Amino acid sequence: MPTLLPIDVLLIAACAWLAIGLAGVLAPRNFFFISKVLFPLGAAVAVLAGLTSLSYLGGGPQTAVLAIGLPDLPFHLRLDNLTAVFVLLVGFASAGISVFAAGYFRKGEGTAPGLMCLQYHVFLASMQLVLLADDAYAFMVAWEVMALSSFFLVTTDHRHAEIRRAGYLYLLIAHVGAIAILLSFGVMTAGSGDYTFAGMRAQPHTPFWASVAWLLALFGFGAKAGLLPVHVWLPEAHPAAPSPVSAMMSGVMLKTAIYGLLRVSFDLVGTPLWWWGVAAMAVGLATALFGVLYSTVQSDMKRLLAYSSIENIGLLAVALGLTLIFHAYRMEALAALAMTALLYHCLAHAGFKSLLFLCTGSVLHATKERSLGKLGGLIHRMPWVAWLALAGVIASAGLPPLSGFVSEWLLLQAFLFSPGLPHAWLNMVVPVAAAVVALVAALAGFAMVKFYGIVFLGQMREEALKDAHDAGPWERAGLAWLGLLTLALGVLPTWVIGRIDAATTQLLGTGLSDKVREHGWWMLAPISPDRASYEPLIFLVTIVAAVLLGRQLVHRLYHGRTRRSPAWDCGYVFQGPRAQDTAEGFSQPIRRIFEPMFRMERHFPTLRDEKPYYSVKVEDHFWHGLYLPLARLVNGISALITGLQGGRIAIYLLYSFLTLILLLLVARP
Amino acid sequence: MSLSTQLINLFAATILLLAFAMLAQRRVLTLINLFALQGLTLALSTLVVAVTTRQTHLYWSAGLTLLLKAILLPWILHRLVRRLEVKWDVEPLIKVPTTMLVGIVLVIISFNVALPISQLSSTVSRGTLGIALASVMLAFLMMITRSKAVPQVIGFLAMENGLFLAATSATYGMPMVVELGIALDVLIGVIILGVFFFQIRDQFDSLDIRHLERLKEK
Numbered sequence: 001m002p003t004l005l006p007i008d009v010l011l012i013a014a015c016a017w018l019a020i021g022l023a024g025v026l027a028p029r030n031f032f033f034i035s036k037v038l039f040p041l042g043a044a045v046a047v048l049a050g051l052t053s054l055s056y057l058g059g060g061p062q063t064a065v066l067a068i069g070l071p072d073l074p075f076h077l078r079l080d081n082l083t084a085v086f087v088l089l090v091g092f093a094s095a096g097i098s099v100f101a102a103g104y105f106r107k108g109e110g111t112a113p114g115l116m117c118l119q120y121h122v123f124l125a126s127m128q129l130v131l132l133a134d135d136a137y138a139f140m141v142a143w144e145v146m147a148l149s150s151f152f153l154v155t156t157d158h159r160h161a162e163i164r165r166a167g168y169l170y171l172l173i174a175h176v177g178a179i180a181i182l183l184s185f186g187v188m189t190a191g192s193g194d195y196t197f198a199g200m201r202a203q204p205h206t207p208f209w210a211s212v213a214w215l216l217a218l219f220g221f222g223a224k225a226g227l228l229p230v231h232v233w234l235p236e237a238h239p240a241a242p243s244p245v246s247a248m249m250s251g252v253m254l255k256t257a258i259y260g261l262l263r264v265s266f267d268l269v270g271t272p273l274w275w276w277g278v279a280a281m282a283v284g285l286a287t288a289l290f291g292v293l294y295s296t297v298q299s300d301m302k303r304l305l306a307y308s309s310i311e312n313i314g315l316l317a318v319a320l321g322l323t324l325i326f327h328a329y330r331m332e333a334l335a336a337l338a339m340t341a342l343l344y345h346c347l348a349h350a351g352f353k354s355l356l357f358l359c360t361g362s363v364l365h366a367t368k369e370r371s372l373g374k375l376g377g378l379i380h381r382m383p384w385v386a387w388l389a390l391a392g393v394i395a396s397a398g399l400p401p402l403s404g405f406v407s408e409w410l411l412l413q414a415f416l417f418s419p420g421l422p423h424a425w426l427n428m429v430v431p432v433a434a435a436v437v438a439l440v441a442a443l444a445g446f447a448m449v450k451f452y453g454i455v456f457l458g459q460m461r462e463e464a465l466k467d468a469h470d471a472g473p474w475e476r477a478g479l480a481w482l483g484l485l486t487l488a489l490g491v492l493p494t495w496v497i498g499r500i501d502a503a504t505t506q507l508l509g510t511g512l513s514d515k516v517r518e519h520g521w522w523m524l525a526p527i528s529p530d531r532a533s534y535e536p537l538i539f540l541v542t543i544v545a546a547v548l549l550g551r552q553l554v555h556r557l558y559h560g561r562t563r564r565s566p567a568w569d570c571g572y573v574f575q576g577p578r579a580q581d582t583a584e585g586f587s588q589p590i591r592r593i594f595e596p597m598f599r600m601e602r603h604f605p606t607l608r609d610e611k612p613y614y615s616v617k618v619e620d621h622f623w624h625g626l627y628l629p630l631a632r633l634v635n636g637i638s639a640l641i642t643g644l645q646g647g648r649i650a651i652y653l654l655y656s657f658l659t660l661i662l663l664l665l666v667a668r669p
Numbered sequence: 670m671s672l673s674t675q676l677i678n679l680f681a682a683t684i685l686l687l688a689f690a691m692l693a694q695r696r697v698l699t700l701i702n703l704f705a706l707q708g709l710t711l712a713l714s715t716l717v718v719a720v721t722t723r724q725t726h727l728y729w730s731a732g733l734t735l736l737l738k739a740i741l742l743p744w745i746l747h748r749l750v751r752r753l754e755v756k757w758d759v760e761p762l763i764k765v766p767t768t769m770l771v772g773i774v775l776v777i778i779s780f781n782v783a784l785p786i787s788q789l790s791s792t793v794s795r796g797t798l799g800i801a802l803a804s805v806m807l808a809f810l811m812m813i814t815r816s817k818a819v820p821q822v823i824g825f826l827a828m829e830n831g832l833f834l835a836a837t838s839a840t841y842g843m844p845m846v847v848e849l850g851i852a853l854d855v856l857i858g859v860i861i862l863g864v865f866f867f868q869i870r871d872q873f874d875s876l877d878i879r880h881l882e883r884l885k886e887k
Contacts (some may be wrong), residue, residue, distance in 0.1 A: 650814070657809050660809070661775075661806075667784070
């Protein structure tokens with residue numbers, strides 16, 4: 001009996017997902033079967049895929065050739081450590097999302113459940129295939145399937161015009177990006193006609209063509225990831241999609257774009273140039289700052305999280321840029337540090353952002369409200385969701401002891417070593433970038449305080465919220481799984497780094513694991529303990545102990561009485577829900593400080609108004625400054641082209657006639 | 670120069686002459702007769718090539734050409750024109766003398782383009798390649814300059830004549846299967862176009878294709 005290699009297991013997992021999707025279509029009316037059998041089964045397959053790649057990590061590359069597709073053009077597949085890290089991410093994050101989805105989808109909403117099941121599992125399988133693809137053909141096929149299946153998932157509630165519009169925008173940008181990726185692959189084949197990744201690696205690239213390929217890849221993958229200026233689909237598509245789909249797209253799908261960027265930058269295109277790093281870092285910083293600022297001023301909870309995803313993608317691009325810079329100057333240890341931060345943040349973001357999106361799903365189901373202005377005080381009605389959301393919020397804000405802190409800390413550590421760069425100009429600029437990253441981290445904390453405080457804390461802003469119910473058992477299980485992942489990533493960084501180090505080593509030649517391992521499993525000291533170290537478990541134990549001790553002391557000293565009173569009452573006589581800080585009010589300082597960054601339409605009440613009201617509408621500069629002019633330009637050009645279509649057959653014939661004569665004259669032997 | 674080559678050149682020159690005549694002709698019925706005559710000349714020229722080179726399949730193509738282009742298609746077109754009652758003069762979009770001048774320029778271009786190709790060829794009829802190309806061009810020009818539907822279809826068929834001549838002169842004809850296929854295509858095409866004529870007339874009360882301008886996308 002032939003042994004089953006990890007790559008075979010992963011392929012079987014992908015096939016299993018497809019089979020589950022088909023089973024959903026074959027039994028479209030059996031809602032119980034689809035939601036309580038098929039989705040959990042999909043989650044089990046996801047866990048299997050995740051465990052397989054976890055056990056594989058550190059192994060050598062494995063290849064497979066699937067004889068499907070066009071004649072003489074089979075699918076080449078390859079499993080290496082970079083792929084394995086991302087398969088791990090897809091598997092573990094999607095397991096939680098699938099379990100949650102088992103309890104989330106209701107009958108009679110938008111797309112039929114059977115079809116939904118198919119789209120969802122095709123989406124999963126295509127992401128797996130994107131990661132495993134080893135030639136441009138298989139990659140593009142999987143990439144397009146991923147875009148299409150997610151498009152259909154986004155437009156689940158296609159009866160709303162705005163959701164169709166969001167889906168169209170997503171599909172449009174996804175295709176523009178896919179064209180750029182295809183062109184990038186075309187450049188990397190260097191005219192050899194060999195579209196396998198092995199063939200691309202073997203081609204010698206001149207710096208010019210390598211740069212062209214890399215910039216095309218940055219644009220193409222950036223369009224999928226949501227880098228500036230092709231981010232506009234993200235805040236539209238995420239709120240439009242059902243919450244598990246938003247979680248899947250934001251937590252998992254965006255990472256496939258990061259995977260693509262890593263694959264091209266460090267594997268396919270040859271030796272990176274230092275200025276690529278500067279470009280990635282500049283785009284990343286702009287994206288991160290933009291994303292976090294806009295996330296602070298949103299008043300729709302899913303839009304807030306979508307902008308927060310843009311911010312995190314920006315941070316990932318910054319880490320990529322830093323890695324490229326260090327790598328180009330042969331400072332491999334530091335490059336490995338930045339790369340570890342990048343991969344770690346991918347994993348962390350997959351966990352906490354999925355968790356937060358799923359929490360918004362539960363809130364949405366419980367209250368039918370997405371607007372922050374109509375929520376509040378839900379921690380009393382939905383303790384499970386609230387406490388698990390707290391874990392996601394802490395991680396997202398980059399606070400210890402959860403996952404987001406580790407990756408952001410590693411990134412800042414990497415920045416602290418940038419003065420060693422042998423380039424004066426970079427030496428001056430990179431610390432500024434570090435300062436911007438710190439600002440972004442702080443603002444992310446602000447946005448998360450806003451999200452959590454307004455949704456879960458304080459008093460209920462609407463009467464209807466009193467009927468809110470907590471999430472069901474399936475939803476709780478999915479949330480708890482992701483919460484545990486977030487906690488594990490926060491508390492066990494040395495173990496995780498030891499695992500993902502195989503990918504770093506594969507891409508850069510050196511890794512962190514030796515340095516990390518020599519200080520024991522409880523202490524993370526990426527360079528040396530003298531410079532910086534972090535003991536998450538000790539930190540966690542200290543926090544927990546301090547909180548418990550404090551609570552005990554208060555009880556003991558404050559004569560053991562507990563008294564319930566309205567939250568944030570602060571001794572005022574009248575303190576109703578209306579008097580609380582609103583979502584708009586909370587972010588007003590940010591809007592004021594960073595005024596030029598926003599395009600705002602405000603209406604202030606005046607003394608003479610019959611019905612005074614205040615309104616503020618924040619819009620994206622890019623939409624009015626870039627997209628609308630671009631759309632007008634395209635319309636104008638197509639109007640010009642329409643002129644060619646005069647409707648007269650004689651003119652049409654003349655076109656072909658003149659073309660024929662021209663070709664005859666040009667193509668003379 | 671052997672007799673057969675001289676004969677082939679004579680027939681080719683006749684075809685070119687007929688192409689010019691068709692370009693200048695304004696009456697539809699005469700146009701169809703000219704087309705039939707062109708088909709007959711084409712069949713004769715193919716027959717001469719067949720006799721000279723003793724290629725059996727060329728006899729078949731000569732017969733097929735005679736049957737289809739000299740007899741069947743003109744007959745169908747005659748019937749169509751009579752039933753549609755469009756015997757009157759056609760109005761060219763461009764004046765006839767101008768068209769003729771453009772046609773001469775096209776002939777010069779065609780000969781110029783065909784010269785290097787016919788030097789590579791070794792067939793007895795290689796000199797006629799330029800003429801064949803020129804008749805394709807002239808037929809194309811006719812399609813452009815006519816505003817009625819029937820002359821356009823005749824232009825299309827005349828173009829096929831030119832292509833056939835080119836095939837015979839450059840390579841002794843295409844394989845039998847291809848020729849049969851093309852013959853069938855032309856026949857079916859004419860029948861379908863005949864149906865279209867009736868549709869167009871019903872729709873616009875005229876066969877003037879300028880009415881079709883309204884069909885474009887807004």
